[in-house]
Amino acid sequence: MTMEIFEKVLRANCDTAYTDLTTGKRETRLQLERDGVRAMKDLVKGKIDEADLEESCLRTFGNILQKTASDYARSMGAKIYKGKVATIDIDNLWEYNGICYDFESKSNINLDKGKSRETKSELYDKKKVTEHSTRNEIPIISGIIVWTKPTEEKAHKLAKASLKETKMFGYIDFFQIFGVTLTEQQYKDMIRCVWAEKVRTLCILIKNKEYQSQL
Numbered sequence: 094m095t096m097e098i099f100e101k102v103l104r105a106n107c108d109t110a111y112t113d114l115t116t117g118k119r120e121t122r123l124q125l126e127r128d129g130v131r132a133m134k135d136l137v138k139g140k141i142d143e144a145d146l147e148e149s150c151l152r153t154f155g156n157i158l159q160k161t162a163s164d165y166a167r168s169m170g171a172k173i174y175k176g177k178v179a180t181i182d183i184d185n186l187w188e189y190n191g192i193c194y195d196f197e198s199k200s201n202i203n204l205d206k207g208k209s210r211e212t213k214s215e216l217y218d219k220k221k222v223t224e225h226s227t228r229n230e231i232p233i234i235s236g237i238i239v240w241t242k243p244t245e246e247k248a249h250k251l252a253k254a255s256l257k258e259t260k261m262f263g264y265i266d267f268f269q270i271f272g273v274t275l276t277e278q279q280y281k282d283m284i285r286c287v288w289a290e291k292v293r294t295l296c297i298l299i300k301n302k303e304y305q306s307q308l
Contacts, residue, residue, distance in 0.1 A: 095273045098168055100283050103161045107291040110157050111150065114295055123149055146296040154288070158240050159184050159198035162267070166194075169271045185238070188231065189270065195235040196262070202239045202251050236260030238267050243277045 113119040120141055127135045127145075138145070163185045167173050171189040185196035236259060239248040244263040252259070262270075264280050 095271060096275055099165045102164045103287055104291060106157045106161050107287065110153050111291060119149060120146060143296050150292045155200035158200060162198055162238060191231060193231050193233045195233055197237045199237050200240050202248050236262060238262050240264055
């Protein structure tokens, strides 16, 4: 049942985040960027196509999952804290069953060495801020939610050495916080279904309409 809640929240956040896709503003923005020819891809391809739209939407999807995690936690009864403390931004900061969770949200944990070290440093700073804001009155679990791997063990296999000691939650681990059990296939099917309906179908329709208008 609670997986249905997560999917409902995810779909709602997709509707909001991809409004510019349905209005055509995303495509217009991407084309303006391409016209600036900042990379060889811009020079070679020239015009924005369906693949470019999907790539842009995929980058946005990571931010959607980040917001969905916090919204879902709220719907499950978690107490949500401010996402920004002083100058420090925290992706997910909430209290559930007497534990404070301080999470970074990542769709890709296969980061290069520089980004891995940067992520580790950010997590350290954010945990210190969280400890100060809660005055150490409750236990704090600080780490990374990895949306592409089911468990911490599998997430760590992709992580660089600098993140090997960092606490990670795969998507199965994340749902277990709320007492929800699911399989890898259930999660993958849900994500693929939402993506197909909320993004891929729209991208195809948009490009087909453009093609028809040029006939």
